[in-house]
Every structure is written in structure tokens, then in C-alpha cells.
Ligand SMILES: Nc1ncnc2c1ncn2[C@@H]1O[C@H](COP(=O)(O)OP(=O)(O)OP(=O)(O)O)[C@@H](O)[C@H]1O
């Protein structure tokens with residue numbers, strides 16, 4: 001077995017006396033599309049908040065590709081190669097779609113002011129490279145036709161694609177998506193799923209929280225099931241569907 005890309009080790013998080021995440025451990029294999037499911041309030045988003053550095057852990061640790069993420073700030077976690085979307089996408093509303101892609105943080109020669117003096121040619125070349133990459137990513141995400149529109153004028157589904165596009169600009173090792181299918185029409189959802197599968201074939205690893213069981217069961221393996229802050233089950237789609245505790249805690253209501 002190869003090293004897991006992302007390792008969650010006995011993570012705990014309480015709010016007051018309430019244990020939102022109560023000793024979660026699991027491994028996301030490199031190259032997988034892993035799913036994280038469970039009832040409302042199970043602690044899934046809280047776990048994402050911990051993984052991405054937004055919340056501190058009470059105990060336990062998160063390891064990405066052999067590097068400890070625990071204790072790092074969100075931008076440091078992002079810099080280590082982990083990118084997530086939020087349930088509510090947050091691009092800069094008054095900037096265009098293309099501009100929103102161009103400003104995603106990544107090492108840029110232009111940001112070091114002396115480069116402008118010493119190597120203006122290199123800065124220009126890098127900007128052109130960045131623009132070319134942004135245009136490629138926009139085409140991949142079917143956003144070329146709205147490249148010049150302000151982000152605030154996009155539809156809900158296009159916002160989701162923009163979030164994915166912005167993540168792709170950063171070349172992360174793993175992409176965390178929190179309910180990508182929520183509020184997205186069926187056509188766009190298939191589009192989003194196709195993009196995810198295509199990116200996965202290119203080597204991207206995903207960890208996806210999703211309530212849409214068609215999406216989860218058709219693309220995710222392994223699937224982790226959380227309930228009341230704990231890991232209830234882990235396995236593939238067939239295993240999840242036939243596990244009595246999962247049916248009881250979650251799927252009984254949805255399938
Ligand atoms: N910052 C916070 N302060 C207090 N309680 C919180 C905080 N964040 C989350 N919680 C609580 O932790 C529990 C788990 O919430 P979380 O958002 O992680 O659930 P979830 O599994 O993502 O649910 P859903 O499927 O509805 O999005 C909830 O009871 C929630 O109220």
C-alpha cells in the first residue's frame with residue numbers, strides 16, 4: 001500500500017461541552033475521490049474547518065503528504081497544497097471572472113518588487129504564463145464566455161465552477177469540496193462531476209462532502225460516514241449501502 005495523501009488522526013473538537021468532532025481518524029489514499037457523508041450536524045464541515053486550518057483542534061493531528069498541517073494558518077495549509085471550497089463561494093464580486101483567477105495566491109515573480117527593476121522581462125513572461133493558464137482553466141470549467149463578467153453576475157452554478165477554477169489555479173495536491181452539488185441544476189451537476197472525474201484522471205485527489213447520494217455513490221471511493229462527531233463506517237459504495245448502522249443513522253432517510 002502507498003502512503004495516504006491525507007491522514008486524519010484522532011481529531012477532536014468541542015464547542016463548549018458539545019463534541020462536534022469526537023475522535024475522527026481516516027486516511028485519504030493518493031489519487032482517490034474520497035467521500036464524506038453523514039446526517040446534518042454530524043461534524044463534517046467542522047472537520048473540514050480543522051483540516052483547512054480555520055479551526056484549531058483540541059487534540060489529534062492532520063498530515064498532508066508527510067507534512068503536519070496541525071497548527072498552521074489557513075494560508076499556510078493552502079500553501080502546503082490543500083485547497084477547499086466553502087459551502088458559500090467567496091470570489092471578489094466586483095472583479096471579473098478572469099481577474100478572480102489571476103489573483104489566486106501562488107509564487108509570482110511580480111510580487112517581489114525588485115524583480116520589476118531587475119528582470120522586467122521575466123515578470124512580463126510570468127504574467128503571460130499566468131493569463132494563459134487562467135484561460136486554459138476557464139475553458140476547462142466552461143467559463144470562457146463569462147471571463148469578462150463581474151463575478152457577482154454569475155449564476156449559482158457558475159459560482160461553483162468559478163470556485164473550482166480558482167482552486168485549479170493553485171495546483172493543489174488535494175481538493176476539498178463541501179457540498180459541490182448543493183443548489184446546482186442536474187445538467188451543471190453532471191458537468192461538475194465530469195470535471196471532477198477528469199481532474200482525478202489527471203492525478204488530483206479529492207475529499208468531498210456531499211448529501212447527493214447519486215454523486216457520492218457513483219464517484220466516491222472510499223466513502224467515510226460520520227454521525228454525531230464519530231466515524232460510523234468506511235468502505236465503498238456497496239458496503240455503505242448495505243451497512244445496517246449507516247442505514248439506521250443516515251441513508252434510511254435518503255434512499
Ligand atoms: N463555530 C461553532 N460554534 C459552535 N458550534 C458549532 C460551530 N461550528 C459547528 N458547530 C456545531 O457542530 C455541529 C456540527 O456542525 P457541522 O457544520 O460540522 O455539521 P455538518 O456535518 O457539516 O452538517 P451539514 O450536513 O448540515 O452541513 C453542529 O451541531 C453545529 O451547530
Ligand SMILES: [Mg+2]
Nearest residue numbers: 044045046178
Ligand atoms: Mg456542513
